Amino acid sequence: MPLGCLQLDQSASKKLSGLDDEEERRDFYLIISQMALICIASFDVDEKHLRIVLTDTTQMRMMIHSSVIIQNLSHSVGACTEPFYINLALQKQRVLYNSYGFILTETLEKICQGPNLAVKSALPFYNEGGVWKLLSDIEYHWLEKKTVPRNGKVSLPIQINILTGELLVNGLPPSRLPTLYEEHPVFRELFGRELIEVMPSDIPGTIFSSMKSYHGYNFAFGMDDSEPPQLVIVASANDEILDLIPRRILNNNLPASFIDDYVHWYNRQSGMVEFRPAKSAWCSSDSNWPLRDTGSAWVLKRPGQTLICPTSxxxxxxxxxxxxxxxxxxxxxxxxxxxxxxxxxxxxxxxxxxxxxxxxxxxxxxxxxxxxxxxxxxxxxxxxxxxxxxxxxxxxxxxxxxxxxxxxxxxxxxx
Incomplete structure (x- = not known):
């Protein structure tokens, strides 16, 4: 039951990006929150059986992840007065209270996989290195650990509240991008009206990171101090890291359509800039134009063809x-x-x-x-x-x- 609810929840989450009406969004948030509450309600068994269930790290992950979903959506859902929802919310509090006592009486080494899997479900690019520990003797319901820095990223503290499902990254809860970012022309071109859930970024030069992947990439966002401000976007997938090159940098150096009709990604690993058609900004292809540094000059060359500089x-x-x-x-x-x-x-x-x-x-x-x-x-x-x-x-x-x-x-x- 919990696994099915969670999969349905993830499927419903994808539909949110196509909803522009705020009332429709709230209704969808409410549905997702209710499904997560039903997941937790399936753990409402007597203490003896609850202990047996929670020894399965997959089940523990489902319970904690569902509580994180409910907590993250609490602001968007608001004060729901439906009796069915209120009863589920009260049932959730009882289940989490009964569960956290068992979780914290076990050694952290034994139960760490449950929180690890739950955080991984909420933050797909989260790495599982490091050890969970109690935040303090007073705040014993909080667990804390630090991410392991990789590929030039910095380490960030992650805290999770076993009683409430509150998840913090670098002291801040996950949220959506500020309006300044969502209304930026570059964001509109690449993402349209898509809702990107973000948290503090661990990539230098950016402020926010997407909580999950979009179009096959995890994204980090920032804003430079130019006038007008230029949106900074870093896309990563596996070990590949791409930086979006602002079109203004290429102005007067290439034919206009090679600037206006393409999205330009600098690959940190290969050192080349891939020109992807604006309509397929997320698709790498051998037919795209790669811009490479030959040592003496940058050359735009793809199989069989080379663009010649018109200014010579x-x-x-x-x-x-x-x-x-x-x-x-x-x-x-x-x-x-x-x-x-x-x-x-x-x-x-x-x-x-x-x-x-x-x-x-x-x-x-x-x-x-x-x-x-x-x-x-x-x-x-x-x-x-x-x-x-x-x-x-x-x-x-x-x-x-x-x-x-x-x-x-x-x-x-x-x-």
Whole structure:
């Protein structure tokens, strides 16, 4: 019975992220709290049988974790006056009072696995190193231990009240992120209206850590002192730690769409920055663009392709004609690592050009056999491109480009 209730509770918790209405949220919190109370009510047996049940660390974990859930939701649920809820709450107090006496008469080494499993259920990234001890002779219903620092994290004290289920991390109860964080544009882009339950962070440079994983990661949040304040996000999964790179750092160094259409994660282990499409910010893929430090420069390269810096003098000369059609920051120059051809793309105009290795002529892919004429006599203030055949024909084709990238008209002009 307790295990089934707890699994249902965890399933219901996931639904909360899709609820924006505060009244709906409160109703859901009430349901979760009631299920946790029912879990504890299943331990309401005589003292002899209760001792036998609690010798099973899994059962002890269920009871303590359920009490933690109820305590954490007490503020959100508020003062519920339903008789059924009140009776369950009174039953919970009786069970916890009868249980804590047994727990504390046993040696802490013997019962430590129960609190460990309960805290692990509430804080999935909690490590079980260290030993539980009584907080003091007076506060004998409080157990305390410190987390083991790993991967550059700091040690944090954790306290749990066996009588009430109150769980404290670094002296503070778990809560939700402040409004300043939840309303930040970066948070909205990545998490939408998702409710992130947090506690004090053990990662330097951040203030809050998520209590459980979201999208496969545990998160730490902070806010820097820039103007406007920039949200700091650190994502971790297993031994991988990722830092979110603010887009402003990449401004003027890359084409605009490589900045605006991607989320940029710096991997502390590999030392590279992975460009993930904004719509799949949590998915690492071989098709994503990794930015690597080669020692002399940072290179954006994925299998088969390398992004070429558009600001070099050589590239500026090569792309002089495409630059008459589009702002430099919206031109993509990508080298094919097999053929060494340069592919020049103007995404906003939906135009594509290419320059083959050993060739001096740029041709537009939409017009086979036609190359961009070096003599652009019409001028650069209107969206026209002069095209000519590679050899033989002295006639030229003048293509007017619409804002959506489609040719509006074309005509032959004498050589």
């Amino acid at each position: 003098s050589t590239i500026k000369r090569i792309c002089q004609n495409p630059r008459s059609l589009e702002e430099e920051t919206y031109i993509h120059i990508i080298r094919d690592n097999t053929t060494f051809a340069l592919n020049i793309s103007l995404p906003r105009l939906r135009l594509d050009f290419s320059l083959e290795q050993g060739s001096s002529g740029i041709h537009r892919r939409q017009f086979r056999g036609m190359y961009v004429d070096k003599v652009q006599q019409i001028g650069t203030l209107v969206s026209y491109v002069d095209l000519r055949p590679r050899v033989g024909d002295v006639h030229r084709v003048v293509v007017k480009v619409n804002l959506d990238g489609n040719p509006l008209s074309g005509g032959l002009a004498g050589g």
